[in-house]
Amino acid sequence: MAVPREPPSGAGTARDTTMTEQSYFTLLHLWIAAAILLFPVLLRVTVPYGRHASRTWGPVMGNRRGWFLMESVAVIAFSWFLLAGPGPRTAVTWVVAGAFLLHYLNRTVVFPLQMRPRRNLPVLVVLFGMGFNVVNGYLNGHWLGAMAPPRGPEWFGxxxxxxxxxxxxxxxxxxxxxxxxxxxxxxxxxxxxxxxxxxxxxxxxxxxxxxxxxxxxxxxxxxxxxxxxxxxxxxxxxxxxxxxxxxxxxxxxxxxxxxxxxxxxxxx
Ligand SMILES: NC(=O)c1ccc[n+]([C@@H]2O[C@H](COP(=O)([O-])OP(=O)(O)OC[C@H]3O[C@@H](n4cnc5c(N)ncnc54)[C@H](OP(=O)(O)O)[C@@H]3O)[C@@H](O)[C@H]2O)c1
Known part of the structure; x- marks a missing residue:
């Protein structure tokens, strides 16, 4: 699904752009392979948070703070790479990005505030969540901010x-x-x-x-x-x-x- 693009003026050569796209797609393929490999592992492991909370995965932190930390990384990474890209950003870009951010506004702020305080979340789960959100935020933010084919209002129909x-x-x-x-x-x-x-x-x-x-x-x-x-x-x-x-x-x-x-x- 590579979309050849002209580099923006003063932003490097066409060869640089192609290299960056190659690295992007290499990461994306590795990311998909990692998900497929992880599936049988997760079928065997109960991750100890929420109703399964325990201290079997080492140090823990407060659940509200943990969810906020973990999920705010998604908002930051996604927005950063969306805005850092050369565009073009159309109304379609903002609607698709807005849907992503709406979910994460709930998950970062509203959802943790509804939880009972003084419940624990393993620090390791927070770190895994942050790592996931950095990569996922990069892949999706960069796609929308730099690689997506320009879509006009006809896409809404x-x-x-x-x-x-x-x-x-x-x-x-x-x-x-x-x-x-x-x-x-x-x-x-x-x-x-x-x-x-x-x-x-x-x-x-x-x-x-x-x-x-x-x-x-x-x-x-x-x-x-x-x-x-x-x-x-x-x-x-x-x-x-x-x-x-x-x-x-x-x-x-x-x-x-x-x-x-x-x-x-x-x-x-
Ligand atoms: N995108 C992703 O990869 C991903 C991964 C994980 C979770 N999530 C999302 O995060 C949200 C939470 O998921 P989760 O699996 O962590 O939730 P969960 O464990 O099912 O429930 C969250 C909390 O609700 C309370 N609860 C659950 N079942 C209950 C029952 N039968 N009676 C009374 N209270 C109950 C528990 O509170 P107490 O702890 O106080 O007992 C529990 O910690 C979901 O919206 C999920 O989609 C997304």
Whole structure:
């Protein structure tokens, strides 16, 4: 999907630009390979945060501060590389970038503030999250700021944009509403309970389903290999986590509804 571009005046030769593009695509291919290799590992490892929190991964920090630190890196890296690129940046660029930043505004500020304070997050998880966000922020910010083919307003009528935007909005609404429901259950001072209502009747983790739908939608509306790699990474991270959550419910609640699936209604 390389898009040959003329270098901006005074910004180096065409050969430099080609070299940079080659390095970009090498990194992107390695990044996709890493996601594929990580998947079987994550199927075997329960990452100890959230409801699985423990101290088995070494030092811990406060969950609110940890989530803020980890996710603010996504906002900074993505915005930096988006703005550092030579463009062109069209209305399509800003809408696609705005959707990314809207998600991360929630994840960086709103979501941590809804959590119960004084819960722990392993420092190692925060460091892994920061590393992921630097690479993902670079790949997607640089694509939008430097490599994307210029798209005019006609893109807003393209089926890829329309379908992707609808999936993004629906996925984000499901993710935010389901996270809020779980965190409310907990903040009310209750112990863990079986969540009821809406998509919780069909799957254990509608929040994770929503996030996967959201980034698949974003990949469609932006139609780029970088966004597709982000969607892949999201699935690789969240399918194993949803299976962990599902097993956790079954261990904890003998009366857990047997027909409920882990993350994909009627299937998985
Ligand atoms: N894009 C990615 O790669 C990625 C990776 C991971 C997470 N995420 C997102 O981060 C968000 C959180 O995911 P998560 O897996 O960390 O969430 P989670 O563990 O399912 O839930 C978060 C918190 O909600 C409370 N909770 C969960 N289930 C509960 C229940 N049955 N009853 C009462 N309280 C309950 C727990 O609070 P307490 O800790 O106080 O018990 C838990 O720590 C999701 O939106 C997810 O999509 C994204």
């Amino acid at each position: 393209d089926w890829r944009f329309l379908t992707g935007a609808a999936l993004f909005a629906g996925g984000m609404a499901l993710n935010v509403a389901s996270d809020r429901k779980l965190l409310r259950l907990r903040r009310a001072g209750n112990s863990h309970t079986i969540p009821r209502g809406g998509l919780f009747e069909l799957v254990s983790s509608p929040n994770l389903l929503g996030e996967m739908v959201e980034w698949c939608g974003w990949a469609l509306m932006g139609w780029s290999p970088a966004a597709a790699s982000f969607a892949l990474w999201t699935v690789v991270n969240l399918v194993p986590r949803a299976l962990d959550h599902h097993r956790w419910y079954h261990r904890r609640f003998p009366d857990y509804p047997p027909e409920r699936k882990a993350v994909i209604p009627w299937l998985l």
